[in-house]
Amino acid sequence: MSTQALILAAGRGERMRPLTDQMPKPLLPVQGKPLIAWHLDSLARAGVKEVVINTAWLEDQFPAALGDGSAWGLRIRYSHEGALFGGALETAGGIATALPMLQDAPFWLVAGDVFMPGFDFPAADAQRFAASAALAHIYLVPNPPHNPAGDFGISSAGLALSQADEKFTYSTVGLYRPALFKHTPAGKKAALAPLLREAMQSGQVSATLYSGPWTDVGTPERLAELNIPP
Secondary structure (H helix, E strand, C coil): CCCEEEEEECCCCHHHCCHHHCCCHHHCEECCEEHHHHHHHHHHHCCCCEEEEEECCCCCHHHHHHCCCHHHCCEEEEEEHHHHHCCCCHHHHHHHHHHHHCCCCCEEEEECCEECCCCCCCHHHHHHHHHCCCCEEEEEECCCCCCCCCCEEECCCCEEECCCCCCEEEEEEEEECHHHHCCCCCCCCCCCHHHHHHHHHCCCEEEEECCCCCEECCCHHHHHHHCCCC
16 A cells, blocks of 8 residues: 655645635644644545645745644655745646655645545555556546536546546545656646646546545635534
8 A cells, every 4th residue: 555645735825815825725724623634634544654745835834833744643744845946836846846755656646725534545545556557546526616527537447538528526636656757857837637638548547436525625715614613
């Protein structure tokens, strides 16, 4: 199974302003704890030991809030894109830059600004992925109102499809091999979707449809909904 993870947390969170003027979006509180802490809880329960968090906007707040990870039984290290490169490097750029902090082995990837409290980073999925030849295994979710057209499809064989009659939304969670990023330079801005689409053309990305609770915490309204008392 994969015992390492990368959490993407470098974005500015423009749509979340003014909340993100003073605090990075992944540190905003959801039901009593930082949004990103929900992932840390789940990763720790799944047996993950090493976590890298990439940061840029108000990045000094992350070590202050999360420390070295010992509160979760994790080791957290930080890829500070703001200090090193002057700002966020987008998804693939951030991943490629953080890769030297990870082992040359499969890793979990998740964005720090999604809320999916029931997702348990299943070890069985990680084991299947490690035994496969795929470069990535991604988790898709039913399309939310803000992304009705979806992103990717799933074939009957469980492969992710760039083009499909029915598409679902990329949850931001996946299992990845470092080899997917071998041509992505560190320290440069680059998006993840083009890399995934290219790998899909050769059948190197598998996919699962996840139907548990999932929220892209992209607006103050969505954050407020999550914090309504039950």
